[in-house]
Amino acid sequence: MTIASRKQKEREDMRSLILDAARKIFLEKGYYDTSMRNIAEEIQYSAGTIYLYFKDKDEIFHALHEEGFRRMLEKMQPLGHVSSPFERLKALGRVYLEFAFENKDFYDLMFIMQAPIKHEADHEDWKMGHRTLDFLKTILSECKIEGYFKGKNVEYLSFAIWSGVHGMAALYCRDRCKAYHDIDPKDLIEHGYKYFVNMLEKL
Amino acid sequence: MTIASRKQKEREDMRSLILDAARKIFLEKGYYDTSMRNIAEEIQYSAGTIYLYFKDKDEIFHALHEEGFRRMLEKMQPLGHVSSPFERLKALGRVYLEFAFENKDFYDLMFIMQAPIKHEADHEDWKMGHRTLDFLKTILSECKIEGYFKGKNVEYLSFAIWSGVHGMAALYCRDRCKAYHDIDPKDLIEHGYKYFVNMLEKL
DNA sequence: TTGTTTTACTGAACACCGTTCATTATTTTT
DNA sequence: AAAAATAATGAACGGTGTTCAGTAAAACAA
Numbered sequence: 001m002t003i004a005s006r007k008q009k010e011r012e013d014m015r016s017l018i019l020d021a022a023r024k025i026f027l028e029k030g031y032y033d034t035s036m037r038n039i040a041e042e043i044q045y046s047a048g049t050i051y052l053y054f055k056d057k058d059e060i061f062h063a064l065h066e067e068g069f070r071r072m073l074e075k076m077q078p079l080g081h082v083s084s085p086f087e088r089l090k091a092l093g094r095v096y097l098e099f100a101f102e103n104k105d106f107y108d109l110m111f112i113m114q115a116p117i118k119h120e121a122d123h124e125d126w127k128m129g130h131r132t133l134d135f136l137k138t139i140l141s142e143c144k145i146e147g148y149f150k151g152k153n154v155e156y157l158s159f160a161i162w163s164g165v166h167g168m169a170a171l172y173c174r175d176r177c178k179a180y181h182d183i184d185p186k187d188l189i190e191h192g193y194k195y196f197v198n199m200l201e202k203l
Numbered sequence: 204m205t206i207a208s209r210k211q212k213e214r215e216d217m218r219s220l221i222l223d224a225a226r227k228i229f230l231e232k233g234y235y236d237t238s239m240r241n242i243a244e245e246i247q248y249s250a251g252t253i254y255l256y257f258k259d260k261d262e263i264f265h266a267l268h269e270e271g272f273r274r275m276l277e278k279m280q281p282l283g284h285v286s287s288p289f290e291r292l293k294a295l296g297r298v299y300l301e302f303a304f305e306n307k308d309f310y311d312l313m314f315i316m317q318a319p320i321k322h323e324a325d326h327e328d329w330k331m332g333h334r335t336l337d338f339l340k341t342i343l344s345e346c347k348i349e350g351y352f353k354g355k356n357v358e359y360l361s362f363a364i365w366s367g368v369h370g371m372a373a374l375y376c377r378d379r380c381k382a383y384h385d386i387d388p389k390d391l392i393e394h395g396y397k398y399f400v401n402m403l404e405k406l
Numbered sequence: 407t408t409g410t411t412t413t414a415c416t417g418a419a420c421a422c423c424g425t426t427c428a429t430t431a432t433t434t435t436t
Numbered sequence: 437a438a439a440a441a442t443a444a445t446g447a448a449c450g451g452t453g454t455t456c457a458g459t460a461a462a463a464c465a466a
Contacts, residue, residue, distance in 0.1 A: 046416050156394035167370025191359035199402035
């Protein structure tokens, strides 16, 4: 009993240890330039050991994927306190972009990186992602009740809005903001989002 | 003379041969899952030979990058015939998304893939990219002359608009449209863009 | 306490990768 | 025909993800 539970705790600790190291190196060097040996070295174990705790490199990726969504949802919790749905929507976009800006590599992992997608483990995997998207859709429905977005379909509208903020985040994460030589990416996103909100207000 | 020029032609033919094979396999398996040996096998040469024509894998990537922009600009040429600037803007967005949809992997290569960026060869490399962005900015300026987008800065506005369409394209390319289980990505993009245009019209 | 089983870990091995380079075969120049 | 230049090869280097026989330590049974 005591020993079995200790064993289980040790197992979980080891998984955490690996995950922490993996996150550190993934976010430092990116998915493909991080090797299992790199991760193993970081925690002073042999590479083979990692395979006792994770099926493969991909499973580590997906564990971090989930952690990213947990963090994002956490950052969104306070939005419940914004009473007006439309204000909540505007704040959501700002929080989303803030998250992307402050957690560039997590964001990349969650929304841009090519998840190798091996066994359609999507169902479990995207639970958190759906929670986030539902958050947006719910707000949009509430906005509609208040008279916003008349005649617009919530599904399509959520996609358009998600795309709007994701586009900025993605261009930022993958260094395409450089196309605007001398403008600070932060300014681009700030002003870009301002205009985007202008558009939403009038829709 | 005759022989020197023939040699040069042979060199260019060989580069084309490699590039064609590389494009085929890149776009089939993605950048990281394509090996130099794969490309070599496709054209029935040894892997070493490729290095006589391209410095490294990265240089092949960048050559394709450029080709992508050439193709995109070509697809945009007919837009010159659309007389109204705002109509031209709407058509530009549509053409952009069409390009992304029909050339998923080229689009990925051009706007999403992490270009390893080795020697700041950006300057030469992004010439085509800037041409494309300038195309958008010019149209926006013309729209302003006609009274659209009053008080809006062309730089920031272009970023917001680019982000809007890029967002949809990027979510599509990296399979995040799956978050909408049963809706066809094509529908998402079509309706999403429709709403986006609605917003632009009112801005 | 001893012997046995289970668990945790290692490190060598496999088949791949990008890249380099000495060697060979071919073509051009002298 | 001999020499020089060019083109192509394939072995080699140090890396990759992953597997697995072997070993050492811990848990259990007697």
